[in-house]
Amino acid sequence: MALILNNSAISPGIFKMTVAFTGVVKPGQFFMLRAWDKDPLLSRPISVHNYETGQLSFLYQVVGKGTEILSQLQTDDEVTIQGPYGNGFPEITGDLCMVGGGIGTAPLYYLARHYREQNPTGKCRIYLGFRDSAYGVDAFEALADEMILDVGGIITNKLVVLASETVVTCGPEIMMETVAKTVPADNTVYVSLEAHMACGIGACLGCSCETRSGNKKVCKDGPVFVREEVFNV
Numbered sequence: 001m002a003l004i005l006n007n008s009a010i011s012p013g014i015f016k017m018t019v020a021f022t023g024v025v026k027p028g029q030f031f032m033l034r035a036w037d038k039d040p041l042l043s044r045p046i047s048v049h050n051y052e053t054g055q056l057s058f059l060y061q062v063v064g065k066g067t068e069i070l071s072q073l074q075t076d077d078e079v080t081i082q083g084p085y086g087n088g089f090p091e092i093t094g095d096l097c098m099v100g101g102g103i104g105t106a107p108l109y110y111l112a113r114h115y116r117e118q119n120p121t122g123k124c125r126i127y128l129g130f131r132d133s134a135y136g137v138d139a140f141e142a143l144a145d146e147m148i149l150d151v152g153g154i155i156t157n158k159l160v161v162l163a164s165e166t167v168v169t170c171g172p173e174i175m176m177e178t179v180a181k182t183v184p185a186d187n188t189v190y191v192s193l194e195a196h197m198a199c200g201i202g203a204c205l206g207c208s209c210e211t212r213s214g215n216k217k218v219c220k221d222g223p224v225f226v227r228e229e230v231f232n233v
């Protein structure tokens with residue numbers, strides 16, 4: 001159980017929850033959250049949005065029953081969190097280019113912060129795309145050498161990747177596939193996949209995905225994969 005320090009809307013249907021937590025948490029990892037007894041049956045996977053000593057944040061979109069229940073929790077309520085799970089993003093040296101779409105921007109914030117701390121002289125360029133309205137942009141702006149924002153269009157149409165950059169993308173599958181297929185072969189590209197998850201720890205096979213080296217579990221072998229593993233590039 002974790003104590004909720006804050007849980008409020010930052011944009012219509014988009015909530016940020018901060019809970020008290022102490023542990024080792026890598027960018028790109030996720031937790032399984034639940035705040036109900038039997039219905040819905042399963043806990044819900046939510047990525048780490050930020051972690052600073054003692055405070056763990058999640059950014060989530062209300063799309064169904066589980067996230068609706070989460071959105072109604074108040075400061076000083078408790079929420080069950082299990083994790084951190086998943087491999088997270090690898091340590092990135094050199095320059096970083098991030099491409100986030102919608103709620104897929106959630107895990108990229110902690111990555112950008114971590115990257116800045118580890119690579120004070122590295123360059124960080126951030127592409128963010130939103131369908132209706134943008135959120136969380138100011139926080140990214142503070143960490144970016146260059147920000148490219150798109151609302152209502154197709155962010156990948158604006159994407160220009162530099163030879164020095166490692167690319168990280170998270171968002172709708174079609175967006176990640178476009179990034180995977182259009183970024184030059186010499187750049188390393190990491191994608192963070194989503195899948196329906198039951199256990200989150202590699203025990204149920206509910207999140208299997210086809211990869212170049214056979215079926216893998218998004219929860220345990222991912223959610224971060226190198227593009228060649230999961231897309232035909």
Ligand SMILES: Cc1cc2nc3c(=O)[nH]c(=O)nc-3n(C[C@H](O)[C@H](O)[C@H](O)COP(=O)(O)OP(=O)(O)OC[C@H]3O[C@@H](n4cnc5c(N)ncnc54)[C@H](O)[C@@H]3O)c2cc1C
Pocket residue numbers: 030040044045046047048059060061062063064065066067068103106107193194195196197223
């Ligand atoms: C590793 C991982 C990290 C995630 N991180 C975040 C995050 O940081 N913020 C966030 O808002 N969401 C995140 N998600 C998605 C989130 O888990 C789902 O939106 C949530 O489980 C929906 O639960 P619900 O009960 O509200 O909706 P449901 O009633 O279960 O579903 C509503 C709709 O969302 C779709 N859906 C549900 N779960 C998933 C899923 N896992 N993948 C794709 N589509 C799904 C359903 O097909 C349905 O159309 C993540 C998913 C994974 C696998």
Ligand code: FES
Pocket residue numbers: 196197198199200201202203204205206207208217218219220
């Ligand atoms: S969610 Fe159970 S194996 Fe991945």
